[in-house]
Amino acid sequence: MSGGVAGTFGRSTERRHRVREGRLLRGALIFGALSFLGIFLIAPLVTVFASAFAKGFGAYVTALSDPETVSAIELTLLAAGIAVPLNLVFGVAAAWLFAKYEFPGKNILLTLVDLPFSVSPVIAGLVFVLLFGAQGWLGPWLSAHDVRIIFAVPGIVLATIFVTFPMVAREVLAVMQSQGNDEEEAALTLGASGWQILFRVTLKKVRWGLLYGIILCNARAMGEFGAVSVVSGHIRGETNTMPLHVEILYNEYNFVAAFAVASLLAMLALVTLFIKKIAEWAAHARSDAAERAPLGEHSLSATVGSTPS
Amino acid sequence: MFLRRRGVLPGFGLSLGYTVFYLGFIVLLPLGALILKASSVGLVDLYRSATETRALSAYWLSLYTSLAGASLNAVFGLMLAWVLVRYEFPGKSIVDALVDLPFALPTAVAGIALTTVYAENGVLGSMLGRVGVRAAFTPLGIIIALTFVGIPFVVRTVQPVLEDLDDDVEEAAAILGATRFQTFARVIFPALLPSLLTGFALALARALGEYGSVVFISGNMPRRTEIAPVLIVTKLEQYDYTGATAIASVMLGASFLLLLLVNLLSRWARRAET
Numbered sequence: 331m332s333g334g335v336a337g338t339f340g341r342s343t344e345r346r347h348r349v350r351e352g353r354l355l356r357g358a359l360i361f362g363a364l365s366f367l368g369i370f371l372i373a374p375l376v377t378v379f380a381s382a383f384a385k386g387f388g389a390y391v392t393a394l395s396d397p398e399t400v401s402a403i404e405l406t407l408l409a410a411g412i413a414v415p416l417n418l419v420f421g422v423a424a425a426w427l428f429a430k431y432e433f434p435g436k437n438i439l440l441t442l443v444d445l446p447f448s449v450s451p452v453i454a455g456l457v458f459v460l461l462f463g464a465q466g467w468l469g470p471w472l473s474a475h476d477v478r479i480i481f482a483v484p485g486i487v488l489a490t491i492f493v494t495f496p497m498v499a500r501e502v503l504a505v506m507q508s509q510g511n512d513e514e515e516a517a518l519t520l521g522a523s524g525w526q527i528l529f530r531v532t533l534k535k536v537r538w539g540l541l542y543g544i545i546l547c548n549a550r551a552m553g554e555f556g557a558v559s560v561v562s563g564h565i566r567g568e569t570n571t572m573p574l575h576v577e578i579l580y581n582e583y584n585f586v587a588a589f590a591v592a593s594l595l596a597m598l599a600l601v602t603l604f605i606k607k608i609a610e611w612a613a614h615a616r617s618d619a620a621e622r623a624p625l626g627e628h629s630l631s632a633t634v635g636s637t638p639s
Numbered sequence: 640m641f642l643r644r645r646g647v648l649p650g651f652g653l654s655l656g657y658t659v660f661y662l663g664f665i666v667l668l669p670l671g672a673l674i675l676k677a678s679s680v681g682l683v684d685l686y687r688s689a690t691e692t693r694a695l696s697a698y699w700l701s702l703y704t705s706l707a708g709a710s711l712n713a714v715f716g717l718m719l720a721w722v723l724v725r726y727e728f729p730g731k732s733i734v735d736a737l738v739d740l741p742f743a744l745p746t747a748v749a750g751i752a753l754t755t756v757y758a759e760n761g762v763l764g765s766m767l768g769r770v771g772v773r774a775a776f777t778p779l780g781i782i783i784a785l786t787f788v789g790i791p792f793v794v795r796t797v798q799p800v801l802e803d804l805d806d807d808v809e810e811a812a813a814i815l816g817a818t819r820f821q822t823f824a825r826v827i828f829p830a831l832l833p834s835l836l837t838g839f840a841l842a843l844a845r846a847l848g849e850y851g852s853v854v855f856i857s858g859n860m861p862r863r864t865e866i867a868p869v870l871i872v873t874k875l876e877q878y879d880y881t882g883a884t885a886i887a888s889v890m891l892g893a894s895f896l897l898l899l900l901v902n903l904l905s906r907w908a909r910r911a912e913t
Contacts, residue, residue, distance in 0.1 A: 351819055356726055363722040364734065366715040370787050371740055373763060374752035381755060420661045427654035431646040439658070441902065445666055448894045450848025451746075452868040453887045456875065457669035460676045465880055467672055491665055514648055524649035546743065553745025556850035556868065560875060573747040573851070580751045580855070592748040599743035603736045 378596045381589035393587035394594070401567045402575035402591070405483065409558075409571060410551040413490040414498075417547055421498025422540075426528070428499075429506035430514070446495040454492045455560025458485055481563030486571060489557040497547035498540070505539030505613070506532070538609035549602040553595050670891075677888045680881050688885035696862040697870040698889065704778055704866070705846035708785030713839045716793025717831070723794070724801045738794050741787055746851025753784050754855040776858030781866060784852040789842030796838035797831055800908070804830060833908035840904055844897040848890065 351359070383390055393399065424443055428436065446454065460466050462479040472479060479485045513535065517527045533540065555573040562569045564578065572591055579588035677685060688694070722728075723735050741749065757764040757774040767774050774780045804827065812822040850868040857864045865873070867890055874883035 359718055360722050360726055360728055363715065363719040366719065367734065367737065367790075369763065370783065371737060371790060373756045374749060374787070375737075375740065375744075377752045377755050377762070378748060381752075420658070423654045423657045423661075426650060427658050430648050430654075431651050433651075433655070439662075441898065442662060442666065443658070444898075445670075448844050448848070448898045449670075450850065450868050450871075450887075450890055450894070452850045452871045453673070453848070453891060454669075456871060456883055456887050457673045459875065460880065460884065461669050461672040465878075467675070488665075492669065495665055511646075511648065518648060527648065528650070549743045549745075553743075553748070555745060555747040556872075559850075560872060573745050576745075576747050576751065577855075585755075588751060592745075592751060595745045595748050599740060599745070599748075602743040603739055606739065607732070607736050 375596065378589055378592050381585055382593040384589075385586050389586050390590050390593075393584075393590040396587065398567050398570070399575060399587070399591060402570045402572050403594075405486070405570065406552050406572040408483070409487050409490045410548055412487050413494055413551045414544060414548050416491055417494055418498050418544060420495070421500075421502050421543060421547075422528075422533070424499040425502035425506050425536075426532070428503050430511060443496050443499060446492055451493055451554065451556030452560060455489050455557040458488055458492070458561050462488075480561050481565065482569060485561035486558050486569060489561045490551050490554050493554050493557045494547045494550045497550060498543035501539050501543030501546065502536055505536045509535050538612045542606050542609040545602050545605050549598055552598060673884065673887060673891070676880070676884045680884060684881060685885045685888070688882045689889050691882075693861050693865070694867075694870060694882075694886055694889075697865050697867040697886070700778065700781070700865070701847055701867040704781040704785055705843050705849075707782045708789050708846045709839050709843040711782070711786045712789040712793045712842045713835060716790065716838060716842075717797055717835060720794045720797040720801055724798060739791050741790050746788065746849065747855075749787055750784065750852040750855035753787060753852065754780075757783060757856065775856055776860075776864060778864060780856040780858075781853050781864065784856050785846040785849060788849050788852055789846055792842040792845065793835065793838030796834045796841070796908075800831055800834040830911065833904060833911045837901060837904040837908055840897055840901045844894055844901065847893060847897070 350356075428440060459480055461468060462472060462485065463469055464473065464480070466480070479488070513531050514527050517531050522530070552571075553573055554571075555577070558571055559574060559577070562571070562574055564570060564574060566578070570578065572595060576588050576591050576595075579585075579591065680688075719738065723731065723738075754775055755761050757767070757780055759765065759768050759773070759775065761775075764774055772779070774783060808826055809822055812826050813819075817825070848868060849866075850872070853866055854869055854872075857866065857869065859865050859869050859873075867886055871883050871886050871890070874880075874886065
C-alpha cells in the first residue's frame with residue numbers, strides 16, 4: 331500500500347520534488363477522495379449503529395432477543411453453515427485445478443466459475459423458482475413426493491450456495507498462482523502423495539487466502555438478500571433470514587429493531603475487513619521473509635524443487 | 640489421460656471432475672432452466688413481455704443510473720487509488736480497509752442505511768433538501784445506492800497498477816520539461832486506462848444487477864423509479880413467470896456481453912503491463 335513512499339525513500343528531495351504534486355493539490359485530492367468515501371460509505375455505516383442504539387442499549391437488546399429475530403439468526407447460521415463448507419471444498423478443488431495445470435478450455439471454465447458474480451441475485455433466485463417452484467420443471471414431481479424446496483429452507487440454502495459460489499475459489503486461486511508450484515514439486519520428488527501435498531504443503535502456503543476466502547464467503551452467505559428474497563416466501567419464524575428480517579422490520583417502521591439486526595451484519599462485515607487486513611500483512615511478511623533470507627527454509631525447498639523440473 | 644495437460648502434480652482428473660460436476664449442478668443446470676423456460680414460452684410472447692413500456696422504462700432507468708454510478712466510481716475511485724498509493728495521511732490503512740466494505744456489507748443493510756441518511760429528514764438528505772434536491776425515492780437515490788455498491792471495483796483494479804508504475808518514466812517526462820499535469824495526462828493516465836476501464840465495467844455489471852441496496856431508496860414507482868431487477872421481483876410476486884423470464888433474459892444477455900467486455904479489457908490490461 332505504501333509503495334510510492336518506499337520507492338522514493340533515500341532519493342534527493344530535489345528529484346522527488348519533480349514527480350510530486352504541490353501541497354495544495356495533494357491536500358485537495360486527499361480531501362476529495364475522503365469526502366467521497368464519507369458521503370457514500372462512512373455516513374451509512376455510522377447510521378447503522380446510531381439508529382440501532384437510538385433508544386438506548388436496553389431497546390437494542392430487547393430487539394435482538396425477540397423470538398422471530400432469534401429464529402432468523404438461526405436460519406442464517408444454518409444456511410451459511412451448509413453453503414460455506416460446500417463452496418470451500420469446491421474452492422480448493424477449483425483453485426488446485428486452475429493453479430496447477432494447463433489444459434484446453436481452461437479460460438472458458440474459469441469464466442463459467444465466475445458466472446454467478448455477473449448474474450443479478452434476483453435472477454439467481456428466479457432460476458431456482460423456475461426449476462423447483464410449483465410451476466417449475468421439477469415442481470409436479472416434487473409436490474407428488476411431498477418435497478418443498480421453494481418457499482422453504484432448501485431453496486434458501488441453494489440460492490445462498492449459488493451467489494457465493496466463486497468466492498473461496500477466487501481468493502485461494504489468486505494466492506496459489508502468486509506462490510508458484512516449487513514447494514509442491516519438491517514434495518513430489520521426495521515421495522509425497524497428492525493428498526499429502528495438498529494438506530501439508532499447499533493448504534499451509536495459502537492459509538491466509540483460504541481464511542479470507544472463507545470469511546468473505548461467510549459474510550456474503552449471511553448477508554445475501556436478493557436471491558434469498560425471491561425463493562424464501564417470507565414466512566416469519568420459518569423462512570426468514572437476517573437480511574429478510576431487516577426488511578420486514580424496516581417496512582413495519584420498527585427502525586430500532588431493523589437497525590439492531592442490521593448492526594450484527596455490519597459488525598460481521600467489519601470483522602471480515604479486519605481479517606482481510608491481517609491476511610494481507612501475513613502475506614507481505616511471508617514474501618519479505620523469503621526475500622531477506624536466501625538460505626531460509628522457504629527458499630531452500632524452492633531450490634530443491636526447481637532442480638528436477 | 641485423454642487430455643494433454645501441462646503440470647506434473649497428481650489430482651488433475653479428480654479436481655477437474657469435481658469442478659465440472661459442482662459447477663454443472665449448482666450453476667449451469669439452474670441457468671439452463673431459465674433458458675429452457677424462455678424457449679418454451681415462444682419468441683413472440685417473450686418479445687412482447689420483454690418490450691412492454693414498463694419494462695423498457697425499467698431497462699433505461701437501470702442503464703443510466705448504473706452508468707452514472709460507475710462513472711462516479713471511475714472518477715473518485717481513481718482519486719482514491721492515487722491517494723492511497725502515493726500519499727501518507729493519518730488513518731490511511733483504515734481507509735484502505737473500508738474501501739472493501741461494499742463487498743462485505745449485506746445489501747439490505749446498505750439499503751436501509753442509505754435511505755435513512757438520504758431521506759428528507761436524514762443527515763445528508765436534509766442538507767440536499769435545503770438546496771431543493773430530493774434524493775430518496777428519485778433516480779438520484781438509485782444512483783447513490785449504485786455508487787455505494789461499486790466503490791471497491793475501480794480502486795482495487797487501479798491500485799496494483801499504480802503501485803507497479805515505474806516512476807523513472809515520470810522523472811524522464813519531468814526532466815524533458817513536461818508539467819506535472821502533462822505527465823499525468825500523457826504518461827500516467829494511458830498506463831492506468833485499461834485497468835480503469837476494467838474497474839468501470841465491473842462496477843457497471845454489478846450495478847445493473849443490484850437489488851437489495853436500491854429497493855429501499857428507490858420507492859419503486861412503475862415507469863419512474865423501478866429498476867429492472869425490482870421489476871423481475873414484482874412480476875414474480877404476481878406469478879407472472881413469463882414476464883419475469885423475459886426481463887431476466889434481457890438482463891442476462893446484457894451481463895454476458897459485459898462479462899465478455901471485462902475479459903477483453905483485462906486481457907488488454909495484462910498486455911499493457913508487460
